[in-house]
Amino acid sequence: MTVSEDLPTLEALRSPALGDNPHLRRMQAEKPLWRVRTATGDEGWLVLGHSEIKQLMLDPRLGRTHPNPEQAAQAAKNPIFELIASTGAGSDPHEMHQQVRALLIPYFTSKRMKELRQGIERIVHEAVDELLTMTPPVDLQPAFSLPVPLRVLCELMGVPEEERDQLAVLLDGMHGTGENSSAEGAAAFFAYLSDLVDRKRADPGDDLISGICPQLENNQLVVVIVCLLLFAGHESIATHIGNGMARLLTRPDLREAVTGDPELMHTAVEEMLRTANFGGGWQPHYALEDIELCGEKISAGDLVLPDFAMANFDPRSFAEPERVDFHRTPNPHLTFAHGAWYCIGAPLARLELNIAFTALLTRIPTLRLTVEPEELTDPEKVRTRLSATLAWLPVAW
Numbered sequence: 065m066t067v068s069e070d071l072p073t074l075e076a077l078r079s080p081a082l083g084d085n086p087h088l089r090r091m092q093a094e095k096p097l098w099r100v101r102t103a104t105g106d107e108g109w110l111v112l113g114h115s116e117i118k119q120l121m122l123d124p125r126l127g128r129t130h131p132n133p134e135q136a137a138q139a140a141k142n143p144i145f146e147l148i149a150s151t152g153a154g155s156d157p158h159e160m161h162q163q164v165r166a167l168l169i170p171y172f173t174s175k176r177m178k179e180l181r182q183g184i185e186r187i188v189h190e191a192v193d194e195l196l197t198m199t200p201p202v203d204l205q206p207a208f209s210l211p212v213p214l215r216v217l218c219e220l221m222g223v224p225e226e227e228r229d230q231l232a233v234l235l236d237g238m239h240g241t242g243e244n245s246s247a248e249g250a251a252a253f254f255a256y257l258s259d260l261v262d263r264k265r266a267d268p269g270d271d272l273i274s275g276i277c278p279q280l281e282n283n284q285l286v287v288v289i290v291c292l293l294l295f296a297g298h299e300s301i302a303t304h305i306g307n308g309m310a311r312l313l314t315r316p317d318l319r320e321a322v323t324g325d326p327e328l329m330h331t332a333v334e335e336m337l338r339t340a341n342f343g344g345g346w347q348p349h350y351a352l353e354d355i356e357l358c359g360e361k362i363s364a365g366d367l368v369l370p371d372f373a374m375a376n377f378d379p380r381s382f383a384e385p386e387r388v389d390f391h392r393t394p395n396p397h398l399t400f401a402h403g404a405w406y407c408i409g410a411p412l413a414r415l416e417l418n419i420a421f422t423a424l425l426t427r428i429p430t431l432r433l434t435v436e437p438e439e440l441t442d443p444e445k446v447r448t449r450l451s452a453t454l455a456w457l458p459v460a461w
Contacts, residue, residue: 071101074110074139074346074369084386088112088374096378097358100369106137108367109360110346114378114398116357117370121402125353126368128405137367139348164289165408167276171220172408177415180220184416187215188423196427200460201434205306208424209457213301216416217294222264222271231256235298257287297409304413305420306454308336311388312421313459314437321390323425332390333417338397339388341373347401372398430461 077088077100091098096113111117120126130136170176191212198207214235218228234256237249261273261283268274273290280286312319322332346369355362362368376397377385400407407413424431433440440454 071099071107072110073101073103075103077110085374088371089377092374092378095358097360102138102367103140104138106139106367108137108139108348108369109362111357111368111370112374112378113358114375114381114396117372117375117398118402120349120355120357120368120370121398121405123355124404125351125355126349127352128347128349130350130365131352132365135365136350139346139367139369162404165404167279168272168289168293168408171272171275172411174411177411180216180412181415181419183219184216184419185423187219188212188416188419189427191215192423192427196461201458202460204309204457204459205302205454208420209302209305209309210299212305212420213298213416216412217297220271220412221273221290221293222269223260227260235294254287254291257290258283261286261290293409296407297412301413301416304337304340304417306457307340308333308417308421309424309459310433310437310440310454310457311336311339312425313431313433315388318388318390319425322421323429326422328390329418329422331393331395333414333421334395334397335388335390335392336417337399337414338376338382338392338395340399346371370398370401372401428461431459432461434458434460 072091077085077091092112096111096116098110098112099107100110101107111120191208195202195204195207211232214232215228217223218225218231223231234249234253238253261277264271264273265277265283268277272293273286276289277286280289312322318332322329349368349370351362351364351366351368353364376382376399379385381396382392400410400413435458440457442455444455
């Protein structure tokens with residue numbers, strides 16, 4: 065790519081949850097592929113079109129790991145991913161990707177979800193019980209949205225119950241202020257996971273970590289897999305719980321629709337997944353070979369940033385994309401990516417969201433916001449570590 069000083073910057077294009085993004089909308093309407101500059105000063109390709117992202121997700125020439133990590137353009141500095149890269153686990157991205165999927169798919173089948181439902185319902189209802197002991201107003205993000213998906217993952221992976229609070233603290237430590245504190249927190253997090261994997265090898269149980277250990281000799285690779293599961297299944301689900309509840313609490317018509325017809329919750333969850341964010345959740349990919357897209361040449365090694373959130377608002381793929389329609393079907397949103405990159409944890413995410421929304425609305429029918437909707441994205445009110453989402457979600461009942 066030729067260097068240009070007037071490229072749009074990613075930071076300038078971010079938008080709050082539940083808020084429109086006129087800048088990205090204008091860009092999407094003009095063309096689906098843009099060169100941009102990242103927060104690190106690197107250049108990359110921002111993809112805004114629904115069909116274009118689907119095309120890329122099916123292209124074997126696109127991967128998640130740069131063939132020469134030290135030369136890779138970055139979307140942002142992230143010590144977590146630097147530690148992952150240092151393990152060498154991504155040296156052959158396609159081989160690793162297929163290997164990991166094959167190992168994990170048995171833990172996310174429909175049969176497995178049926179087995180997990182009762183445990184998830186117990187976790188959610190215990191969290192509601194805890195919430196009801198608090199004195200409102202209560203910020204729903206740290207009180208419910210964050211702990212629920214972490215507890216579900218801990219059960220799935222076999223984290224001892226007495227260590228789950230410790231794991232939550234370590235996750236917080238990864239998000240310390242300043243590059244050094246965050247790097248130190250990431251190192252402590254990896255050290256804990258490494259020790260947990262060692263213990264699972266010595267004394268296996270009926271859980272995911274114990275199940276994949278015998279199939280992988282490399283402890284570092286097991287740690288990376290567990291770490292990525294936590295990234296994908298903790299804060300992302302917490303974000304969707306928070307954004308979905310904010311949607312339901314600010315739109316009485318939508319709330320009445322799902323409380324009046326519980327069967328509607330399935331399509332409602334899909335629509336809340338589609339409309340959760342208006343751009344900004346960019347996942348770094350890299351061209352493994354030259355790729356031509358929209359008349360542009362994406363060169364081997366180039367950073368590619370599919371904007372799945374904006375693709376979900378592409379008017380070429382969705383009628384009236386800004387309208388939240390709980391009856392929308394089909395709903396081919398890309399929140400869980402597509403093709404070989406489709407999130408294997410999607411069934412678990414859907415199940416958690418369905419159970420969480422249903423429990424909150426039925427057990428606390430008087431649940432309400434205690435601030436005006438516009439205050440939910442006030443950057444001065446940030447009280448949790450969740451990124452690209454609500455600043456807070458204060459509720460009462």
